[in-house]
Amino acid sequence: MTPQAPQSSDAKPARIMILATGGTIAGAGETGTQSGYTSGQVTIESMIAAVPGIDKLADISGEQISNVGSQDMTFAIMIQLARRINELLAADAADGIVVTHGTDTMEETALFLGLTVKSKKPVVMTGSMRPSTAVSADGPLNLYNAVAVAADPQSADRGVLVVMNDRIHGAHSLTKTDTTAVETFLSPINGLMGTVAYGKIQYFRTPFRKHTHKSEFSVDGVNDLPRVDILYACVDTPPDLIDASVDRGAQGIVIAGNGNGNMNAEAVERAAQAAKQGVVIVRSSRVSSGKISRNVEIDDDRLGFIASDELNPAKARIMLMLALLKERSLREIQQLYYDY
Numbered sequence: 384m385t386p387q388a389p390q391s392s393d394a395k396p397a398r399i400m401i402l403a404t405g406g407t408i409a410g411a412g413e414t415g416t417q418s419g420y421t422s423g424q425v426t427i428e429s430m431i432a433a434v435p436g437i438d439k440l441a442d443i444s445g446e447q448i449s450n451v452g453s454q455d456m457t458f459a460i461m462i463q464l465a466r467r468i469n470e471l472l473a474a475d476a477a478d479g480i481v482v483t484h485g486t487d488t489m490e491e492t493a494l495f496l497g498l499t500v501k502s503k504k505p506v507v508m509t510g511s512m513r514p515s516t517a518v519s520a521d522g523p524l525n526l527y528n529a530v531a532v533a534a535d536p537q538s539a540d541r542g543v544l545v546v547m548n549d550r551i552h553g554a555h556s557l558t559k560t561d562t563t564a565v566e567t568f569l570s571p572i573n574g575l576m577g578t579v580a581y582g583k584i585q586y587f588r589t590p591f592r593k594h595t596h597k598s599e600f601s602v603d604g605v606n607d608l609p610r611v612d613i614l615y616a617c618v619d620t621p622p623d624l625i626d627a628s629v630d631r632g633a634q635g636i637v638i639a640g641n642g643n644g645n646m647n648a649e650a651v652e653r654a655a656q657a658a659k660q661g662v663v664i665v666r667s668s669r670v671s672s673g674k675i676s677r678n679v680e681i682d683d684d685r686l687g688f689i690a691s692d693e694l695n696p697a698k699a700r701i702m703l704m705l706a707l708l709k710e711r712s713l714r715e716i717q718q719l720y721y722d723y
Contacts (some may be wrong), residue, residue, distance in 0.1 A: 397534035399441040400477040401438055401526075402425035402467060404460060404492075405450040406420035406485025408522040410514035423450040425515050430483065434514065434523045440582060441479075441534040443446040453485025453492075453510075458608050458704075465499040472502040479505035479533035483526065486510045486559055486567060489545060493554035493699045497543040498600045498705055498723060505538035506595070512565045516629060521548065521565050524581075538584075538672045542594035551577040553590055555723070558695055560671065571672035572693050593722050600705045601632040609707040611635040611700045615669060616646040622653035628662075632699045635703045639696040644668050644675040651681060658687035663707065663716060665693040677717075687713060692720040 403409065403494040405423030409430060427445035431437060448467065449460050464482065471477045484492055493508050500506055509529035511522030528544040532538050547568045556570035570576075577586035593599075612628040614620075616638055628636050636657065640646050644666030646654070654664045666675055666688055677683045677690040691699040702723065706716050 396478075397441045397478040399443050399479050399481060399530050399533050400471055401431065401443060401481045401483065403430070403445060403447050403450065403483045404456070404464065404485070406453050406483060406510045407514055408483050408485075408509070408511040408525070409485075410452075410476040410511075411516045418467070423452055426450070427483070430515070434527050437527050437530055440527070440530050443530065444477075451485075453488040453605045456488045456492060458484070459606075460497050461511075462602045462605060464492070464659065465496055468496065468506060469501050469602075471497075472500075472504050477504070479507065479538065481526070481529045481533050482506070482508045484508050484510050486512060486547075488697075489568075489639060490554070490557050490559060490695075491559060491697050491701055493543050493545050493557060494694075494701050495705075497544075497594045498552035498702070499602045500595045501601070503540040503596050505533045505541070506543045507538070508543065511546060511547075512563060512567055525578070528579040528582060532579055532584060535584050537562050537586055540596075541576060541586075542590045545614060546579060548576055550575055551579055551581055551584070551586070554594070555590065555592055555693070555698075558671065572655075572674070583706060586634075598723070600708075605708065608704040609634040611699055611707070613639055613696045613704045615713040616640045616650065618699075620647050620650045622647075622649040624627070625650065625653045625657055629657050629660065633662060634707050635665065635700075637665045637691070637699045637703065638694050639669040640666050640675075642668065642670060643673070643679050644690060645680055651686070654688070654716055655686045662722050663689060663703060663713070665689040665691050665699050665703055665720075667694060667696040669696070671695075689713060689717050689720065694720060 409425040411424040490683040507529045509525045545552040552570045556573040612633045622699045658664045675690045
């Protein structure tokens, strides 16, 4: 798709609300050349003021939802964020939303919002890999581009988007791949949604799975989510880790499996026992890319397991927690992983 022609000078600017949650983009260090910093030190007003020309992209306002490093992101904050987005968009108080967020758990919040936001209007997440005080901080340009994407009519009905490092990712496929590099986010399975260079946008595709206004999930009346644990498969995985999760009240367990969602025989046996007790077992993979297929090396039909399809362990957990908010059969839960 070719880039959209610029709007006429008399066109009414889009109203973009920036909801800030903290993260490195709001971080600060003692010097511009040190690796150490503290997340969540800068307010949304200061972040907006630090981006030259951003006010020419849209009619911008900001609101502080939280100010934490994303390692401290909670489901309580995520639920609050989803509700606030739905409130703003349903009331026609904004034409698009930008969410600033730390990168450590950005992909989890992106999927959560992609499943619980109820609007076709653009919702765009962004952050940074370098704090605001760093030499060549990446946050200001990421925020500029995110606002441009949120203000663009082309961005509507594409689900929740993530704008980082001149790339536009979809919430479903996005994953963090490097601990410190600005080129950390990739979409290895389905590829990029598009690119954005200094506010100029080019889209390549649209999502082909259900999202946002087409989603059956909702946070209305939800204050807590069911406990779902992630267990990492490795050589001689101790099967009693599964028992520990069950004993602690886990309603579901995601296995970050070897290869195509595999685990050793003892762990398979113990997981099958948990499944018979009503704990939902989802097989994902510790591998960074690829689908998890049913009934390949593990007999999912016989054992009562779910295959996560394209979702990595962290995202598979988000999906299962939302799925468990209502009673569903294993067949119905499996279908959710295919549909979303």
